[in-house]
Amino acid sequence: MTTIRFENVWKEYDERVVLEQVNLSLDDHEFLVIIGPSGVGKTTLLRMLLSQEQPSRGKILIDGDPIAAEPTADRGVVFQRYSVFPHRTVLGNVMMGPQWAGAPLLGRFFGARRKALEERAMALLARVGLGEHADKYPAQLSGGMQQRLALAQALIMKPKVLLLDEPFGALDPGTRRSMHELVGELWEENRMTIVMVTHDLPEAFLLGTRVIAVDRRRNDPQAPERFGATIVSDFEAKCRSVRDSRLFEAERERVRLTLLGTTDVPADSPPVPALDHSR
Numbered sequence: 406m407t408t409i410r411f412e413n414v415w416k417e418y419d420e421r422v423v424l425e426q427v428n429l430s431l432d433d434h435e436f437l438v439i440i441g442p443s444g445v446g447k448t449t450l451l452r453m454l455l456s457q458e459q460p461s462r463g464k465i466l467i468d469g470d471p472i473a474a475e476p477t478a479d480r481g482v483v484f485q486r487y488s489v490f491p492h493r494t495v496l497g498n499v500m501m502g503p504q505w506a507g508a509p510l511l512g513r514f515f516g517a518r519r520k521a522l523e524e525r526a527m528a529l530l531a532r533v534g535l536g537e538h539a540d541k542y543p544a545q546l547s548g549g550m551q552q553r554l555a556l557a558q559a560l561i562m563k564p565k566v567l568l569l570d571e572p573f574g575a576l577d578p579g580t581r582r583s584m585h586e587l588v589g590e591l592w593e594e595n596r597m598t599i600v601m602v603t604h605d606l607p608e609a610f611l612l613g614t615r616v617i618a619v620d621r622r623r624n625d626p627q628a629p630e631r632f633g634a635t636i637v638s639d640f641e642a643k644c645r646s647v648r649d650s651r652l653f654e655a656e657r658e659r660v661r662l663t664l665l666g667t668t669d670v671p672a673d674s675p676p677v678p679a680l681d682h683s684r
């Protein structure tokens with residue numbers, strides 16, 4: 406279970422207020438989409454969720470506890486520009502994170518441990534449609550394939566929270582559509598909380614369970630740096646019954662694939678909770 410809470414969060418750089426009075430409570434397994442004009446502070450919000458930046462004031466709580474001061478493996482990220490390592494193969498890219506986390510000195514597993522990781526990485530690559538490309542290098546992949554690789558790279562760490570910063574911004578419309586499907590499915594299967602930034606409104610409402618707009622509520626023409634942006638609109642993008650039925654369908658598919666023996670869904674992944682119609 407992962408809940409996220411922003412309590413009166415501000416972000417200032419010297420005299421410049423970028424964000425002010427951000428208050429937000431996210432339920433478990435939410436898909437939050439952040440929209441807003443360019444330069445308003447959307448990426449800054451994501452960077453604070455990754456602990457790449459600290460709030461100047463206020464608190465961010467994950468599962469009720471103050472967010473870790475440093476980036477941790479339970480928060481993954483995919484950026485618009487490809488964040489994969491060009492000198493590693495596709496498989497090497499996916500295996501890298503767990504190896505650095507599990508063997509910080511050498512960055513490399515050996516023997517049975519390596520084999521187990523390789524199997525998990527190959528299953529994940531198959532899941533994102535890159536099973537046939539494990540030995541290629543990123544330069545040999547299309548943009549959409551590189552973003553699939555970036556997703557696999559983030560997912561192998563089993564993040565509780567996945568942050569997506571305009572992940573489809575550089576893709577053509579067809580590839581974008583197939584990525585929408587993939588991300589929607591991965592969100593259901595992995596039961597994570599996703600926070601995504603986009604400039605594309607239809608995309609926001611297609612994918613998000615909740616969409617927030619961030620903008621400046623007040624402006625001082627004499628001192629444009631004086632006021633920051635905050636949440637100006639907050640839409641529940643999908644009603645609870647639609648969300649529950651998507652979860653139900655995902656669980657049915659997971660069970661079907663498990664019975665067929667064709668999925669990498671871990672046997673110990675938690676069951677879908679009973680539908681709650683009281684909310």
Ligand SMILES: Nc1ncnc2c1ncn2[C@@H]1O[C@H](COP(=O)(O)OP(=O)(O)OP(=O)(O)O)[C@@H](O)[C@H]1O
Pocket residue numbers: 418423441442443444445446447448449450
């Ligand atoms: N390290 C920093 N030092 C000073 N100012 C910064 C720093 N990082 C971000 N900013 C400023 O904070 C503001 C918000 O930046 P941010 O990248 O969060 O905006 P954004 O809404 O994601 O923009 P875009 O949609 O164009 O990507 C910008 O004006 C930027 O110049």
